[in-house]
Amino acid sequence: MHNKPFSDIAFAEYLAQEKIMGSRCPQCGRVFVPPRPICLECGSSSLEWTEMPRKGTLAAFTCITVPPPSMAAKGFGRDNPYCTGVVELEGGGRLVARIEGVQADKPETIRIGQPMEAIFMDPEKEGEDTILAFRPS
Amino acid sequence: MSKARKLNRNVCIVGGGMSRFGMFRDKNSKDLFAEAFLEMLCSVDKGFDPAEIDALYVGNFSNDFFVHQAHWGPIVSDLIGHTPKPATRTEGACASSALAFREGVLAIASGMYDMVLVSGVEEMSKRTTEEVAEGLALATTPYEGKAGFTFPGVFGAVATAYFARYQSGREHLMNVTIKSHENAPHNPKAQFPMTIRDIMASKAKSAEKKGKPVPEWSDEKAFLKDPKANPSVAWPMHLYDCCPISDGASCLLLVGEELAGRFTDAPIRVAGIGQGSGRGLHASEDLTSFEATRYAAQEAYGMSGLQPKDIQLSEVHDCFSIAEILHIEDLGFFPPGDGVHAVAEGQTRLDGPMPINTSGGLKCKGHPVGATGVSQLYEVWKQLRGEAGPRQVPKKDLRIGAAHNLGGTGGTCTFTILERR
Numbered sequence: 001m002h003n004k005p006f007s008d009i010a011f012a013e014y015l016a017q018e019k020i021m022g023s024r025c026p027q028c029g030r031v032f033v034p035p036r037p038i039c040l041e042c043g044s045s046s047l048e049w050t051e052m053p054r055k056g057t058l059a060a061f062t063c064i065t066v067p068p069p070s071m072a073a074k075g076f077g078r079d080n081p082y083c084t085g086v087v088e089l090e091g092g093g094r095l096v097a098r099i100e101g102v103q104a105d106k107p108e109t110i111r112i113g114q115p116m117e118a119i120f121m122d123p124e125k126e127g128e129d130t131i132l133a134f135r136p137s
Numbered sequence: 138m139s140k141a142r143k144l145n146r147n148v149c150i151v152g153g154g155m156s157r158f159g160m161f162r163d164k165n166s167k168d169l170f171a172e173a174f175l176e177m178l179c180s181v182d183k184g185f186d187p188a189e190i191d192a193l194y195v196g197n198f199s200n201d202f203f204v205h206q207a208h209w210g211p212i213v214s215d216l217i218g219h220t221p222k223p224a225t226r227t228e229g230a231c232a233s234s235a236l237a238f239r240e241g242v243l244a245i246a247s248g249m250y251d252m253v254l255v256s257g258v259e260e261m262s263k264r265t266t267e268e269v270a271e272g273l274a275l276a277t278t279p280y281e282g283k284a285g286f287t288f289p290g291v292f293g294a295v296a297t298a299y300f301a302r303y304q305s306g307r308e309h310l311m312n313v314t315i316k317s318h319e320n321a322p323h324n325p326k327a328q329f330p331m332t333i334r335d336i337m338a339s340k341a342k343s344a345e346k347k348g349k350p351v352p353e354w355s356d357e358k359a360f361l362k363d364p365k366a367n368p369s370v371a372w373p374m375h376l377y378d379c380c381p382i383s384d385g386a387s388c389l390l391l392v393g394e395e396l397a398g399r400f401t402d403a404p405i406r407v408a409g410i411g412q413g414s415g416r417g418l419h420a421s422e423d424l425t426s427f428e429a430t431r432y433a434a435q436e437a438y439g440m441s442g443l444q445p446k447d448i449q450l451s452e453v454h455d456c457f458s459i460a461e462i463l464h465i466e467d468l469g470f471f472p473p474g475d476g477v478h479a480v481a482e483g484q485t486r487l488d489g490p491m492p493i494n495t496s497g498g499l500k501c502k503g504h505p506v507g508a509t510g511v512s513q514l515y516e517v518w519k520q521l522r523g524e525a526g527p528r529q530v531p532k533k534d535l536r537i538g539a540a541h542n543l544g545g546t547g548g549t550c551t552f553t554i555l556e557r558r
Contacts, residue, residue: 008279034280034419059298059424060294060418061294061297062286062289062290062293062294062371062373062374063293063369063371063372064285064286064287064290064293064371064372065368065369065370065371066266066267066270066287066289066370066371067267067285067287068267068270068271068274068285068287069267069268069271070271071285072267076285078368081369082285084284084285084286085294085297086294086298086419094419094420095280095419096280096281096283096284096286096418096419098284098285107372107373112297112298112301113301129283131283132284
């Protein structure tokens with residue numbers, strides 16, 4: 001099962017299975033998410049898959065009122081902003097992800113350091129990847 | 138970094154030009170480039186023959202996307218009559234022309250060439266705002282794009298991290314915007330050559346003309362806090378935190394230092410030059426700092442033997458208000474967390490101890506992305522020659538200035554120190 005290359009494609013395939021997978025270096029113990037094929041610490045290329053915790057805290061966020069065309073096509077805009085951000089996973093490692101379950105139209109209510117848990121949103125169009133998101137836990 | 142890098146041969150700027158920056162329906166990239174080039178021709182004190190230019194470097198991020206035309210090296214080479222000599226395009230997102238400058242410096246330092254034209258051009262305004270946002274987002278990392286980040290969004294997120302870490306907020310960033318707009322009216326090439334108060338007055342006048350209720354704001358901050366006047370783009374980035382969509386071109390003429398006296402008695406020497414690369418938000422060790430900027434700065438300081446305290450003025454890449462704060466800290470001008478206070482105290486004003494973005498910065502001067510890096514160096518060159526007119530930094534013995542250019546979400550950063558000898 002764990003013979004996929006440590007690639008962005010494999011990371012997306014695991015998200016479709018509702019798993020956040022990173023790569024771990026058995027030599028020095030460093031963990032990378034999204035996965036990397038070569039350890040940044042010791043240069044080893046014999047890494048192994050490791051499942052990441054689905055919990056973390058909100059490290060940074062933004063609520064977007066001027067969306068790119070791809071998000072505007074989904075109905076987001078000035079009257080319907082969306083939140084996206086950076087989540088620090090339990091035990092280390094950061095991911096950029098959509099932030100759900102918050103009031104994107106009231107950004108003052110969203111708090112840095114807030115505990116978050118992962119959710120996996122189905123793609124809206126065929127051929128698109130599962131969208132990784134976090135919501136307050 | 139263990140050893141200080143050195144150039145084998147010193148390089149000087151002996152001429153420069155810059156088009157007006159703005160949104161031009163009636164000018165394309167070639168027209169803008171010609172405007173910058175013609176100013177450069179007249180700027181060389183003792184004159185020169187453009188046939189002496191050995192090679193040309195042009196920074197351009199994404200005219201491929203913006204005007205559906207790539208391969209800008211030969212296009213501008215043909216425009217200025219430089220063919221068949223070499224012309225090379227450099228791409229480093231919003232730092233594209235700082236890379237052209239750097240390649241030009243390295244080419245002369247290597248001994249290969251004596252005279253090089255370094256330049257940049259971008260033409261963005263023919264697209265809608267949404268399309269420009271999409272075009273610029275090509276320079277985020279693949280992860281950020283998938284999560285729905287725009288460029289204002291990336292810097293908005295960085296701002297929330299900074300606010301939480303250093304107990305600050307939107308009001309601190311407004312000081313950056315107000316300061317940049319105070320410098321801009323003195324720059325005839327700026328896209329928005331007006332103060333925030335000028336803008337408030339013009340809005341009130343336009344409302345009166347249309348018979349609408351005339352808005353009243355007690356001061357600049359009241360205006361910037363008014364969501365009608367200054368709507369959110371990507372919280373906490375609002376319209377007046379963001380640089381505009383712009384068209385423009387810029388160029389500088391470089392020669393080997395030993396030849397500079399043939400062209401001018403006031404050459405400006407490249408004292409230090411640095412470039413770094415970075416990994417994007419998810420991998421950033423510190424969300425309130427750009428690793429590539431710190432690396433580039435370390436390289437440039439090392440080469441020049443200078444320290445942050447020696448820099449007398451600097452242009453920095455203020456694509457968003459929060460970016461200016463991060464850069465003035467990353468470059469060592471102020472300790473981490475002190476940037477917001479330094480700006481609030483007026484330290485970065487034109488007449489302050491550390492003037493930042495005397496040109497009005499990207500916010501007011503405009504940000505035709507591929508032209509920006511060289512235009513920043515053009516501003517420093519002007520300042521060090523004492524030719525900046527009403528925005529001349531009022532310091533005695535102004536000798537050392539610098540420019541910082543950032544591409545993507547900190548993926549490519551440069552820092553260049555210039556010195557008048």
